[in-house]
Amino acid sequence: MAASEDSNQSKIRTAFGGVLAFFILVLIGVLAFSIRLFSVIKYESVIHEFDPYFNYRVTQFLTKNGIYDFWNWFDDRTWYPLGRVIGGTVYPGLTLTAGSIWWILNSLNIPLSVETVCVFTAPIFSANAAWATYLLTKEVKGTGAGLTAAALLAMVPSYISRSVAGSYDNEAVAIFALIFTFYLYIKTLNTGSLFYATLNAIAYFYMVCSWGGYTFIINLIPMHVLLCIVTGRYSSRLYIAYAPLVVLGTLLAALVPVVGFNAVMTSEHFASFLVFIIIHVVALVYYIKGILSPKMFKVAVTLVVSVGLVVCCAVVAVLIALVASSPTKGWSGRSLSLLDPTYASKYIPIIASVSEHQPPTWPSYFMDINVLAFLVPAGIVACFLPLSDASSFVVLYIVTSVYFSGVMVRLMLVLAPAACILSGIALSEAFDVLTRSIKFQLPGLAENSQIDAGDTTSSSVVTQDDAAKTNKNEDTLKERPSRKNRKKEKEHVEKTSIKSQIKKRLLVLPLEASVAAIFLLVLLGAFYVVHCVWAAAEAYSAPSIVLTSHSHDGLHVFDDFREAYAWLRHNTEVDDKVASWWDYGYQTTAMANRTVIVDNNTWNNTHIATVGTAMSSPEKAAWEIFNSLDVKYVLVVFGGLVGYPSDDINKFLWMVRIGGGVFPHIREPDYLRDGQYRVDSQATPTMLNCLMYKLSYFRFVETDGKAFDRVRRTEIGKKHFKLTHFEEVFTTHHWMVRIYKLKPPKNRIRVKTKKSKSKASSTTSSKRSGKRKKNPWQ
């Protein structure tokens, strides 16, 4: 009688827990969505930064022309005169996602613009990512940990930085795809169902579609499989989880045009094939071991090992020979710079020049994952108390992602979900232990705890759900070891309740200590929440095309970028070519609809080096390069008047480096005075005569009479000069964008130029112009 009542009670509690978990998940989704809306509220509903503008433009094309035109799209408005095959060089996942959302909404007669859909894609997918985290962590450590991890992920600053509303970039959907693929892998591993293996391959396909980071998955999962095999945890579930994934995943990845045959040709994918072979050998060995008697198996092992070793050596030798025959060992530059962090700065300045490819600083860890950094070790410990296949996967995930985040600051994004999962596990376990010991000691609950002492009830929502879940899953066969333990505990209690009562009393923490610990944990969580909201509101919401600054006389808004692009759109011919540094390529094509020479898809280093050379050459040489590229307008970004630090003068050394990498007559030391980069009167003559300096500081002295640069905090070196080959056509309100037009070639002016040149320029620069003949663009 008592037992049936008890089971009834637990059923009700299970149902209650399920409903509660559902509502918590809905709330987490709302939280994840709404915390990312600060950028829309504080600024406006616009696309942010650089890459999102390209994605937005591609989405517009997709919605206007349909999917088939999208695959065949050859874009002649960038990389003039080369053009770019967009359909074959873009990761289409994000674009297709947003395009289909827009299509569905429109067919439901909800007339949203493409831009609105693009702006809100990232927040929607971060809610999905939080739910995927819940599922993944639930597979590893149960519902309580899952809910905690989902709540943490919904507001982790590192992820917010890439997924605020308007930040329409690949990472926004890719992180969801990453977590979901891992979840399906773990799910397959736990259940051994071929159905989930199929889903896993499809999720992997979505990940390949959306981000180049898919190589992380295709290397991490083989590593985990290998770890399981080496530690003797091989099971047939592991085979079902891994082998179909490799075959299907490789085929599906090869379907994406940008990956294509790379899915079988490059070294990034070889690990998976190697492990694929290994797992077959291991599976065969286990099978034979199963059907043979131990003695015969020993005989078989000695026989096979001697033959097998020879074959293995031969295969490995062939593989190594194949890989070594290619110059980069079959690795792409970005992957190589992951394995050898100094690789990019040594050989590929264009990868090193991007700020998000730099290694992070220590404060950025605290900024981006905050208290999670302290909870992660506890989570790792919790994963080792019972170590299961799933928890070993999570441990491997965090270890590798910590390494990668240490190499490149933008891979912090991969670390964030792992940190959230482990912190969720740690927090949930801690709450579990503490609330249990409180409950055990409270006198009012003592009787109740005699009935189900092994169970956990709760003062916190999290542990309550956990307990409910435990009850529900007791009948099911596929239990995680942690639950098994708890179940065992319960049986134990029922059998010898007095003995275990004493035993439990020893395990229980003192009441005061546990109350204090819970209080501290809640405080820690509160601190995290405050930090995340601050980061979302202040640090990561700026769209970077509209800038604001607070000063003593109120709020200033700098809308110069859009002003300049609108000017270009309305005052120049449709087919005019605009040259600028590659950072502004995507924005120029998307907002001004003008053809650009280079853009943020840095696929052709020589072309970028040409523009870099032009910017660092004297005026006449630069004019010749630009004229040979059919450029009509040159756009420079200048922050000296308002103190905008990421302007072209600050990026100028990279132009010199990249240009000098291809055209050796541009040498970095010519632009540095005693190793120092400066623009004041101490600057080198080469620096003071290069095009970038002139275009940035032309007429600058007229603003305040002294020509004081607020970014470099110095008076500029050369204040009064005239332009002979360029004319200023537009300068925005705060001088942040300046647009120049190339003067048409005239004999008279050329003669004049030579005279003024010989007066102004030093011997070094005239030497340079003597060497100009090497330039292929002449």
Add this chain to the structure above:
Amino acid sequence: MARSTTKDAQALFHSLRSAYSATPTNLKIIDLYVIFAVLTAIIQVGYMAIVGSFPFNSFLSGVLSCVGTAVLAVCLRIQVNKENKEFKDLPPERAFADFVLCNLVLHLVIMNFLG
């Protein structure tokens, strides 16, 4: 030494055969299917070695189709094997449905990739 090795090998062979003959017929059918698929893959690789891999996507889809079929059949065999205690609660009908679904996806992808 050599004699003992051959003796051992013979004994091993015998015990393998006797152990294998105990497997149920449906598993043996699956085994035949797997062997057939693997052989087809090997023939294709041999053909590629002789003729060359020019339509690379055709070669790739041919080989991966065979390998995929074999892998999926092995998965099915693992699941329907009665001696495998991990999948006791999984009915063979369900395992077969999963197998068919997975094959469907695999071959749809291959048809798409074939070019």
